Amino acid sequence: MTSTVSSPPRTVRIGSRKSQLALVQTHWVQEQLQKHFPDRRFEVHTMSTQGDKILDVALAKIGDKGLFTKELEVGMLQHETDLAVHSLKDLPTNLPEGLMLGCVTERENPADALVVHEKHKDKQLETLSPGSVVGTSSLRRLAQLRYHFPHLEFKDIRGNLNTRLAKLDEGQYDAIVLAVAGLTRLGMSDRIHQVIPPEISLHAVGQGALGIECRTDDAEILDLLKALEHRETAQRCYAERAFLNTLEGGCQVPIGVNTKIEGDRLTLTGMVASLDGKRLIKDAISGTPDQAQHLGIQLAEKLREMGAQEILDEIFEQIQRS
Template identity: 75%
Template sequence: MTATIASPPRSIRIATRKSQLALVQTHWVRDRLKEAFPDRSFEVQEMSTQGDKILDVALSKIGDKGLFTKELEVGMLEGRADFAVHSLKDLPTQLPEGLILGCVTERENPADALVVRKEHKDKTLETLPKGAIIGTSSLRRLAQLRHSFSHFVFEDIRGNLNTRLAKLDAEEKQYDAIILAVAGLERLGMGDRIHQVIPAEISLHAVGQGALGIECREGDEEILHLLQAISHQPTTYRALAERSFLRELEGGCQVPIGVNTAIAGETLTLTGMVAALDGKRLIKDTVRGKTTDAEQLGLDLAGLLRGKGAKEILDEIFAEIQR
């Protein structure tokens, strides 16, 4: 009787954007899964998203419903990919039917970073000259920095991280400084470009910033089992609170909503803010509770800020963006 030879497990297909940072993050996920499951094979599938293709229009003008995720999600729903690796801050809080947030990885430093031209190497945000041109594509960063530093000039800047750094360093000055994520710079081995880590008192970070969100098909138990090997529970609690807060305020990643979270023991502290684009109105508050009540804490904080006028500010911003 001939023995049956078992077929090797199928290769797992990982969808990712083509940017250098996206690939570094995806390869990190692939390598961790290879370590955890040495008998499995994993292949990376690169895809271009709308946000990668449209580089001459401010993100807030394009709209952010799946700006950096839709093409990857279509790939999963059509069975061409098994899961997708995202910067969690790019992943909308409302996912398409049939897809879920499969896991959240351990968070890197979620803070924003000031990166300066070489002639400003002895300066910080507090000492840059009046009229300094600061580049940022984030309305969240723009509103908060305008609130504290109304004497700066703020200009939009698009492109991947390398492109933005090249624009900053260009011989003909376009910007005196730009604002980037600490985590992105560090993941690309460019931590030496971080001139100043901006404190939370000045700039609360984006929802999910510094963490990776792995999106997969709902009910795909094989993939969900694999992803548990890279899931990080404390970061997951923080992400659930932050995303619940953002979802309740009906905000996307292109509105001036910032957060900060911390866990001590079983207590989660969530701070959130909403600011007007001109920086003149900024609403902020903090809630605390059990880590297991993370999503409810997000709802509670959204309610507090809504009671202080957050909805009116956001309505004005949406109207302005759509004009």
């Protein structure tokens, strides 16, 4: 009588950027998967993306389509890795053929945060002196802050979180704007001086959530990822991504959003602003959570009718000329 020995389940290889924040996020995903599937092995494979290598040029000038994701996607398509963990705000809305967004995790606070130099500890955004230098690498934050605070001066800032904080502490900036979620995940919540309300700064699409990308034909991995899916976050982010995709904007375009689910109502607020901060178009739409993508498309069309497309066309021309 012959006995058959079943082969152990395959090792799952997780792709990640090498930055400190990316690794914290990826190791969290690894730990969660390990907890749900203790009989499996999950390995982290790191790689540098184009966005990690080019640190001396403003993001808007080098184009942002897949800037922090392309190398990770090639790894999956070549079967070197099985899935990749992204900050969802970095993941383009149009993915390469053969890949899909397999899972959206529970969201951290998606808001933007003001971090100030020690000498401005008694100030808020509203009370910073005229001419104060505020650092941000995001055109979305820049346009909204210029709209609300035209008396402040804004300066581009690149690098990882630690690099940006060091530049602030050295006095190169009076304040900088970062994501609450990134500071929280790195254990730096104490640096959050002010959580900027959505009335001033709508956040980036997908901000605060992790998006796990995988191959569309890998049913085994898709099944594993179901354990990490957070339904409410996913519905909110699908509405946001549909809004962005319909407006054909990348993460380096001044498009901001805010979503909330109360009872059986999903409310999506969306915004498009000019780079100089002089024009800002904003509106909101509500419906049921299972209409998430339809709501995103509807709101985008509504903003287009209000003049958003003209603003976006101007911005693309400005970026190409610069």
